Amino acid sequence: MRVLVTGAAGFVGSKLVSSLSADRFIRISGRGTDAARIDEIVAHDILKPSVQENGPRIISRAGDLSNRAEAEELVGDGVDLVVHLAAVVSGQAEEDFDLGYRVNLDGTRNLLEACRRLAKPPVFIFASSGAAYGGELPETVPDNLRLTPTTSYGAQKVIGELLVTDYSRKGFIDGRALRFPTIVVRPGAPNRALSSYASSIIREPLQGKEAICPVDDGVQIFILSPRMLIRNIRHAIGIPASELGFDRALTLPGIRVSAGQMIGALRQIAGDDVVARIVRRPDPQVAKVVEGWPGYIEATRARSLGFVADNSMADIITAFIQDELGGA
Amino acid sequence: MRVLVTGAAGFVGSKLVSSLSADRFIRISGRGTDAARIDEIVAHDILKPSVQENGPRIISRAGDLSNRAEAEELVGDGVDLVVHLAAVVSGQAEEDFDLGYRVNLDGTRNLLEACRRLAKPPVFIFASSGAAYGGELPETVPDNLRLTPTTSYGAQKVIGELLVTDYSRKGFIDGRALRFPTIVVRPGAPNRALSSYASSIIREPLQGKEAICPVDDGVQIFILSPRMLIRNIRHAIGIPASELGFDRALTLPGIRVSAGQMIGALRQIAGDDVVARIVRRPDPQVAKVVEGWPGYIEATRARSLGFVADNSMADIITAFIQDELGGA
Numbered sequence: 078m079r080v081l082v083t084g085a086a087g088f089v090g091s092k093l094v095s096s097l098s099a100d101r102f103i104r105i106s107g108r109g110t111d112a113a114r115i116d117e118i119v120a121h122d123i124l125k126p127s128v129q130e131n132g133p134r135i136i137s138r139a140g141d142l143s144n145r146a147e148a149e150e151l152v153g154d155g156v157d158l159v160v161h162l163a164a165v166v167s168g169q170a171e172e173d174f175d176l177g178y179r180v181n182l183d184g185t186r187n188l189l190e191a192c193r194r195l196a197k198p199p200v201f202i203f204a205s206s207g208a209a210y211g212g213e214l215p216e217t218v219p220d221n222l223r224l225t226p227t228t229s230y231g232a233q234k235v236i237g238e239l240l241v242t243d244y245s246r247k248g249f250i251d252g253r254a255l256r257f258p259t260i261v262v263r264p265g266a267p268n269r270a271l272s273s274y275a276s277s278i279i280r281e282p283l284q285g286k287e288a289i290c291p292v293d294d295g296v297q298i299f300i301l302s303p304r305m306l307i308r309n310i311r312h313a314i315g316i317p318a319s320e321l322g323f324d325r326a327l328t329l330p331g332i333r334v335s336a337g338q339m340i341g342a343l344r345q346i347a348g349d350d351v352v353a354r355i356v357r358r359p360d361p362q363v364a365k366v367v368e369g370w371p372g373y374i375e376a377t378r379a380r381s382l383g384f385v386a387d388n389s390m391a392d393i394i395t396a397f398i399q400d401e402l403g404g405a
Numbered sequence: 406m407r408v409l410v411t412g413a414a415g416f417v418g419s420k421l422v423s424s425l426s427a428d429r430f431i432r433i434s435g436r437g438t439d440a441a442r443i444d445e446i447v448a449h450d451i452l453k454p455s456v457q458e459n460g461p462r463i464i465s466r467a468g469d470l471s472n473r474a475e476a477e478e479l480v481g482d483g484v485d486l487v488v489h490l491a492a493v494v495s496g497q498a499e500e501d502f503d504l505g506y507r508v509n510l511d512g513t514r515n516l517l518e519a520c521r522r523l524a525k526p527p528v529f530i531f532a533s534s535g536a537a538y539g540g541e542l543p544e545t546v547p548d549n550l551r552l553t554p555t556t557s558y559g560a561q562k563v564i565g566e567l568l569v570t571d572y573s574r575k576g577f578i579d580g581r582a583l584r585f586p587t588i589v590v591r592p593g594a595p596n597r598a599l600s601s602y603a604s605s606i607i608r609e610p611l612q613g614k615e616a617i618c619p620v621d622d623g624v625q626i627f628i629l630s631p632r633m634l635i636r637n638i639r640h641a642i643g644i645p646a647s648e649l650g651f652d653r654a655l656t657l658p659g660i661r662v663s664a665g666q667m668i669g670a671l672r673q674i675a676g677d678d679v680v681a682r683i684v685r686r687p688d689p690q691v692a693k694v695v696e697g698w699p700g701y702i703e704a705t706r707a708r709s710l711g712f713v714a715d716n717s718m719a720d721i722i723t724a725f726i727q728d729e730l731g732g733a
């Protein structure tokens with residue numbers, strides 16, 4: 078089985094490549110209940126991802142999916158599974174309108190078109206986002222609420238969902254568009270996502286560094302840990318198409334936490350000295366955008382399909398310490 | 406003021422051009438409460454629309470909006486109002502996947518990009534459709550229901566709505582995406598829209614011809630007359646941007662009628678002999694698609710903004726007889 082992961086230099090992509098490579102076998106839609114063997118993983122990003130060779134052969138590739146020919150060459154004569162994570166993040170897509178549409182819309186479309194030309198439709202996982210939601214949102218967002226994004230990034234993600242569903246309905250791919258909650262705690266450095274602070278305020282203080290919190294204690298966010306995200310992506314790969322029906326987009330389950338609750342959980346686990354490294358510097362622009370995102374999404378459909386959320390903020394912090402800080 | 410109408414060879418486009426040309430003045434968002442004078446109307450379609458010169462200068466143009474350069478040339482240095490009606494209809498977009506995306510998605514995007522380059526953002530009306538809805542629908546569809554189209558045409562229309570809202574939010578256009586109910590009674594010949602029958606069963610019998618009814622009496626459809634559609638488009642042009650807010654997509658109000666009720670109203674107005682020209686020839690494929698469309702959409706937002714529906718099926722038939730058959 079040949080697997081393509083786009084955005085593989087990002088933290089979700091690299092974790093997924095490691096996970097798939099380590100296990101070597103994965104259950105995949107359309108191949109019955111036995112796990113299928115992964116023979117090759119193509120790890121793709123705009124800059125060549127650094128990869129560690131484990132089980133299957135891992136091929137690192139650089140390129141621009143917004144170039145149709147490059148997308149076609151990447152997909153080649155056949156691929157059994159595509160996990161399309163590559164995207165320009167929310168803050169950047171908001172600043173650079175053309176770049177956002179070129180990468181997030183044209184890039185996705187090019188990849189779908191390349192897959193459409195294959196003899197056998199691949200399983201196609203598309204990373205959507207809670208930024209698909211916007212406008213006046215109820216306290217608890219039901220699965221069937223209209224998606225009215227208030228950022229270009231959100232619009233591009235909803236468009237991607239519509240394309241994945243339409244290409245699946247036509248039998249060109251076997252797609253699954255997963256709306257990711259905000260992923261916390263992201264490892265690595267702060268990025269240009271407007272939600273970047275939510276990871277920073279845990280990650281930096283635990284490593285002796287200052288972190289800026291741009292929102293008030295009360296600002297809530299809907300989150301999922303990297304560990305549980307990888308588990309959910311792997312689960313999505315295995316769900317039979319018949320269980321999904323025509324609508325291929327869903328929100329992954331998450332938990333709702335306020336900035337205050339996040340900081341409280343950090344204090345319980347790591348103490349006052351660590352929390353003291355958080356600098357409060359309110360940024361009304363960040364707060365406004367984040368408050369426009371849904372605080373809690375029911376994700377009833379995802380739960381009934383076997384997707385899972387974390388248990389608590391404490392669990393999320395503990396998982397981060399185990400997975401990224403060597404347990405210390 | 407310079408106006409561009411795409412799809413101007415179609416019946417909605419040609420009616421709108423006639424209406425704007427006859428009145429010469431129209432209230433338009435961003436220019437206060439006085440009606441602005443129309444100096445030029447560009448009537449555009451894939452084939453050159455035939456136009457009658459009335460008040461303002463009407464320029465008939467042929468071209469392909471899926472060609473970026475043609476879209477830019479058409480918009481030129483400035484346009485104050487764009488009414489973008491051009492589209493590949495539902496049946497055809499379903500048969501020819503590439504054509505549908507090229508015209509309905511790329512064409513719309515090219516036109517939006519051309520408008521974005523203007524010094525002054527134009528008012529931009531986008532024709533969306535009730536086909537934006539799909540899947541399991543409640544008996545009465547609320548305005549905030551998630552859009553899960555089950556045709557490529559529907560997906561392309563929802564994507565258009567998202568683009569119009571995003572381009573408006575960025576200040577590139579002052580857009581309004583209007584989801585049209587099924588327009589009944591369309592003048593002219595049957596087309597490849599899957600809803601074509603709903604006009605045929607009124608239009609053809611009134612003119613002494615046979616018409617095929619492919620659905621059972623009970624199959625309901627959500628409709629609006631051409632007369633009221635033109636009135637609603639003109640209304641949409643005039644609504645101040647501040648009344649709309651960031652979300653620029655809405656469903657126009659309509660009435661819900663079953664095939665049986667349509668035929669009953671025709672019988673009351675035109676008698677048994679006319680109704681006898683309707684041939685029942687059930688087509689499960691058409692019935693399946695039409696039953697997937699919403700029977701009734703609340704359109705609360707549109708109503709509160711002053712958009713209007715017809716009063717009854719009898720009114721709709723009478724308007725058709727007046728407007729298209731010279732009252733006979």
